Amino acid sequence: MILGAGSNTLYSDSGYQGVVMRLAQGRFSFVGDRTVIAEAGVSLPQLSRSARAMNLSGLEWAEGIPGRVGGL
Known part of the structure; x- marks a missing residue:
């Protein structure tokens, strides 16, 4: 089993x-x-905020999810 941060x-x-x-x-x-x-293993909120700072869209949904890329 692959687990994200365990949240x-x-x-x-x-x-x-x-x-x-x-x-x-x-x-x-x-x-x-x-x-x-x-x-x-990348934090979804961190990735979402960084994408927004680079004027990229599509990851807004990940801002409030306390998970990680690739985890369950």
Whole structure:
């Protein structure tokens, strides 16, 4: 299971059989005027704010989600 930062996540008291990967950090960069490349683990609110600062649209929905790119 790939987990973002773990926000809003509940697990059974009996545990989980398997491997859990927590995506703690990720990087992103802007390429040209209209493209952003984001790794798994990037904070959605941070990515949304940065895209807005670069006058890019389409990530406004991610501003209030306490999750990360690529996580559950």
